[in-house]
Amino acid sequence: MKVACLGAGYFAQFHYDAWRRLSGVELVGACDHNFAKAEGTGAPAFTELSAMLDAVRPDVLDIITPPPSHASAVAAGIAAGVQAIICQKPFCSSFEEARQVTELAASAGIPVIIHENFRFQPWYRSAKKLMDDGDIGTPLQLTFRLRTGDGQGPDAYQDRQPYFQTMPRLLVHETAVHWVDTFRFLFGRPTAVYADLRRLNPTISGEDAGHILFEFPEGRRALFDGNRLLDHAAENHRMTLGEGLFEGTEGTLSLTGDGALHLRRFGEVRTDTILPAREWSGFGGDCVLALQRHVLEGLTNRQPFENVAADYLFVREVEEAIYRSSETGTRVEI
Template sequence: MSLRVGLLGLGYFAQFHREAWTRIPGATLVATADADPATGAEHADLAGLLEAGLDILDIATPPPTHAAAIRAALPRGLRAIICQKPFCSSLDEARAVTDAAEAAGVPLIVHENFRFQPWFRAMKAALDAGRIGRPLSLTFRLRTGDGRGPDAYLARQPYFQTMPRLLIHETGVHYLDTFRFLLGEPEGLYADLRRLNPAIRGEDAGLVVLDYGGGVRALFDGNRLADFDTDDPRRTFGDAVLEGEEATLTLTGDGAVHLRAQGHRAAETILAAQDWPGFAGDCVHAFQAHVVAGLETGGFETAARDYLRTMELVELAYASAEAGCRLPVRSGAFD
């Protein structure tokens, strides 16, 4: 029997959710809801959507609506609730609904799809196979090139201009989560955040350094004004280098991953560039398929409880930038 999926919200990014559900065996998108009649949704609100006999509720509305939607859905006997990021309006709110979902016995999973991009999966596979030896350094350079001038972001996501927190809260969170996926939990964090475009409210550039045991470092270098070498900046959003004692992995703007052994110039392509469907390497599809599979295996990579750790790193980045120093990573530091 196919899982019955309901999608709440039909805004810009929800189009990728909607399309991806049509390609996932074992799941069927049976109903949508949105307050805007122009979207063509079957229902105007969550109440109507929940009457469609759902197995999975997929929430793709803005953060201020998340907690109420999750709480309204918990008594309905759903098999899972998926919630887009940024997850809720605050860390405290996210913790509260995570507690409520666990008490109700309903899996709550955050739609964090960047770690499901094929290039990061390929890098993780090579890392786990020992192909680069002991990891030494990971760098990701975010260069979206869409943040220049007074019209920055207006064409696609105009609310970016007024967000008090932009680079890390909205975008950098993806890479903090991906760094956790690749290298595990850091011991400390240092952030230097700044605003380059005076037309916006929040920060649009910055550095975040995560330090790990044994001297390993991960660097998120984000700049939304600068671009990089690619035909499509919204494929990889930037480039990456993962260096180890025995080899280096490189992600290029075409979505390819290359492995170069220490002391050699020739590189092996471990993931070739290709024309991926959907968004950013079809990572929305990969994430949603992971959730469907997880209902059988009982495991979800971005379950809400685990994702609170990523949200704590976001808060720590802002605290570090304000304090101007490295801060230790301690679970529950923002209780």
Template sequence: MSGAGRIRVACLGAGYFAQFHYDSWARMPEVELVGSCDMDLVKAAATGLPAYDDVGQMLDEADPDVLDIILPPDAHAAAIEQAIVHGVKTIICQKPFCRALAEARHITHRAESAGVTLVVHENFRFQPWYRAIKSALADGAVGQFHQATFRFRPGDGQGPRAYLDRQPYFQKMPRFLVHETAVHWIDTFRYLFGEPVSVYADLRKLNPVIDGEDAGYILFEYANGARTLFDGNRHLDHAADNLRRTMGEALIEGSEGVINLTGDGAVSLRAKGAIEADPILGADAWNGFGGDCVHAFQSHVIAGLKSGSAFENTAPDYLNVLEIEEAVYASAKLGQKIDLRAK
């Protein structure tokens, strides 16, 4: 799609996280929001858009160029199918993408066969600190890359009311820490460091009121011998005025220096042998979610539609993330390293 006309966007879902989607779309002069659909019609109406509780009716009446699916994974495949049937040619779908890898593969193939562009709304790689880190690595800031660690510490997992005030379905997800959350860093590590060749995982559940795991280690190996570690624990916090800004802290270490990400979104570089670090990116001042990464991602999609440029995180590419996720769970179950090259 290209040209000067506004792109018509309809949204399916009006729950907690949807607020960031609607806010972002409303800030784009090249976008016209044409409808909101939710099982709770009151929530859909609260967006101020034409409100629906039937997605088929919305697609027929609003005739969007883009459908933005902002639903939990159980509803993804059916919603994508409906959009395909109704002739929508560009679909954005929130993560976690579908319920399982097999379902994601099926609906991805269905979209490809119908000539539909399906993009997974994976926005963490669009957070400004990861864009800055990517640029620094490309410039050789740390020399030969050796290892990286991300310490996931959102501090929201303790007690019987964990997650109930924001996203209550978290408590009932049989696969939680990895399927819902660590997939962000599976994708971000791919963006920063390339495709891993093996994975080892040790997962556990600390809060007895939830169904899935909420803590664990995931160790990735790369063809050049480098390693990255996702160290996740939803019960613990980190030094930040907003625990949901970066959700943790990171170190990216190499032969010539160390890049440090702190909880305020600042990125710095300490050269090998130095005491002080030099700033790469200042502290984040955005009051919303994740350095305004939702807006960065959605702007990326609109720019691609207007110019014909390539999209990041199309569904066929994102299947790699889900294949790695399956390997993570297999590793944790078997207690052994999984070779990702042996697909």
């Protein structure tokens, strides 16, 4: 399977590394406006997407660039006749643009899979199985406390992703969408949201803290409590980005900053470690590799993909509802 990548910025390193570790993959191209960055990936380097697509004719185009480039890149991949396109989140610059791109891909019969990798993190896959198997009884509440600790002062985000400072929407559009999708993976589609968003660091343009309450069918709830200025107990704050709880009528699963998952039975104090902490290759429990493997297996075995663009439009819809809720101070139904 020939894979070509668009983008060679900070996060792209995890994509290139994962592709190289997957069997049956040939990394045939890397494209970036900065030729040195593209060349630094070790793959054949290009500065123009069209030139790369014409030269290497990939089976898979992996788009690892910010939202303003997504629509044109997907269109170029479709025109080049690739088998599948993977596109980083947040998908496109607006909901309407994402809808148009989704329709274009559907008319061409080419799957676009959104690179929403958090649902592929091992602790969420384990929690999903445990909840489905009834290990915590009837699940009622999900909570995640985002505490990245990288948002303080005038130099916030400059060492890794400096464009964060100028994004008009930050906490939700760039970060919390991970948990919009993860909560959807764990609990299904939310039916309403209530949000209170704030900007704490005056250096940046967008919001960097807030609470989002999600309502689900059958009385279930989820809470996203995000604050990029505060941290959590972890040697690597990028492992989980915070701490989580999965609560049910017969027990509680707790996610700690080292990536471990612990089970406490209802009424007990003692906990059992269900998923022990360990060193992972790649980012966030090697979730990038897990997603890429999922796409390859889907192409090879003709199995359905998770997070195709048509499904991911719902995440963009929820995102818009969150901002509307915060702006109006009201609960918004989806």
